[in-house]
Amino acid sequence: MGIQDIIEGKKQWRAHMARVKALPPDYQIVYQEMQRYFFKVGPVDLPDGPLLSGIVDFFEEGAANGKGVLQLIGNDVAAFCDDLIKDSRTYADIYQQSISGKPGTADK
Amino acid sequence: MNFWETITGSDLTREWKAFEARAEALPADYRAAWEEINRHLSPYTDFTGRNLIPILDGALGLLEETAADGQSIHEVLGDDIEGFCAALAGGQGARSYRDRWREQLNRNVARKLGRLGG
């Protein structure tokens, strides 16, 4: 499943976004900005991994406990995002590997 | 005529057609940005262009998502589309661009939450 699938009205994606829309406004804003950041950075497991749905789980819980979103994740949203994808390879990483042509760097 | 048609073999035609169909659906300024992204990414391609497919997929996804939000293309990509593409491909200058995305993210959050009156 590519990113276009999750964006283009796939049922799963619509359900996911419906959950986002149900969050308090401050959570929605932060979620949208985070997602946009991830799209640019391009971690490979973004489209079908648990990253995005996990964030919504986490946000729902925080909202249910009456917390503001920045209270929950801190002011440095970008640092939070980077922590989330610290172990993930990005498409740019893979691309760089493919041109470096080093034997053994290619993923199995 | 784009570089895909000149460079890619037929096995990628299907992917490319799908990209084009998606790009058609974008607003005009976004479509122009997409073409510019293509142009700037072309130096990064190998013979088949296969290595760029996921990167282009991500970029197009970003355009689709932000267009649906009604944002201006400028707000999304800034002035430096070439730098944006270098960062997408992880080339030189990628790090500084990623820093800029980081700042942009935090700034957008601060601004939009401020507007919310929170």
Place this chain on the structure above:
Amino acid sequence: MDHLTEMLKGTLEGCVLEIIDSEETYGYAITRRLNELGFADVVEGTVYTILLRLERNRLVQVTKRPSGLGPPRKFYALNEAGRQELATFWAKWEYITSRIDKLKEGRR
């Protein structure tokens, strides 16, 4: 003490492992525990990214349980690999602190 984030970074994961080891627990409780210890800067989001990594690296066992309000909560317990990781963490900690203490004792 404020602004410990940088220095804490590498050790926080070990702290979380230790807290989970003493009892099965969930993100918010772990955060509170760290705050009570005096790490006031640690927010839930930080703990969330650590738990995610522990889960991905298969160091914890995760159980979803219904919570009083809001969505179900994820509870974490260490598995065998997690306990080993914790032991490694304390060994490294001993090593580093003993060296640094030595350095400190040597100062005039």
